[in-house]
Amino acid sequence: MAELEFKLTRDTVFKILFVKHQDLLKDLVSKLLGIGIGAMVEFNVDNPNIEPEAFGQKFCRLDIKMKVNGQVVNLEVQVKDGNDYPERSLYHWARCYSSALSAGKDYIDLPRTVAVNIVKFELFKDTKDFHSEFRALEVTRHTELTDRMSMHYFELKKLPEVMESDAGDGLKMWLSLFNAETEEELSKIEKIGGKTMVQAISAYKSVVVSDEFKEAEVQREIAEHNEAAALRHERWETTKKFVQNMHDAGLGVDEIVRISKISESEVKNILNS
Numbered sequence: 001m002a003e004l005e006f007k008l009t010r011d012t013v014f015k016i017l018f019v020k021h022q023d024l025l026k027d028l029v030s031k032l033l034g035i036g037i038g039a040m041v042e043f044n045v046d047n048p049n050i051e052p053e054a055f056g057q058k059f060c061r062l063d064i065k066m067k068v069n070g071q072v073v074n075l076e077v078q079v080k081d082g083n084d085y086p087e088r089s090l091y092h093w094a095r096c097y098s099s100a101l102s103a104g105k106d107y108i109d110l111p112r113t114v115a116v117n118i119v120k121f122e123l124f125k126d127t128k129d130f131h132s133e134f135r136a137l138e139v140t141r142h143t144e145l146t147d148r149m150s151m152h153y154f155e156l157k158k159l160p161e162v163m164e165s166d167a168g169d170g171l172k173m174w175l176s177l178f179n180a181e182t183e184e185e186l187s188k189i190e191k192i193g194g195k196t197m198v199q200a201i202s203a204y205k206s207v208v209v210s211d212e213f214k215e216a217e218v219q220r221e222i223a224e225h226n227e228a229a230a231l232r233h234e235r236w237e238t239t240k241k242f243v244q245n246m247h248d249a250g251l252g253v254d255e256i257v258r259i260s261k262i263s264e265s266e267v268k269n270i271l272n273s
Contacts, residue, residue, distance in 0.1 A: 011062035
């Protein structure tokens, strides 16, 4: 099977595709949040651009932040599990929530803030369900503290294989598209997914050959190279300091080599620099 070079879970593909085709984004959000298209009287994307400096941040996040019927909705796709995703996603929800308070407004004016996370890994071991929603609830009575908080997680690893009988399930079709790894899977979704999936796949194919996408990938490559270089420099500086501290404490070269596991030539090079 022919593997897709760039999948829909790639953040640059995801961001460019849905900003350029907001009719598809609206349909996706409708299915993720269970809001009818006709009921979405307000739908605006607040951060349509990919800023070059975003790739140089500690956590590169090409999320899509929207206003939907008075709510703040932040949509993010994450492929790698850093073993801290619940904390990370809560942090980003909190930033979205707090940043919505305008000067002179009261806390009661803060809008409902909804975080929607599509993840490519298994996040919750206690359930086989691919969708989980979290709110602020009292632990015994399950009374809701406030309706301003909602965090959705869609775990693609738990998604059942798409079948012809799923043709009318818009949510499963969208998530299967995010989960697609091969051309054959795309063709299957296109065949049974109806008009929206045909449009989405056509838009995806146009994005991955676009100049805008190629430029975003170049920016990513530059940022990753710079980050790797900076990390190597930081490690070298830490190593130099460690060796110098041991030398200042009276340890000889042989002892420093034994303790640090650094080669004798490197230790001598550091001490002579």
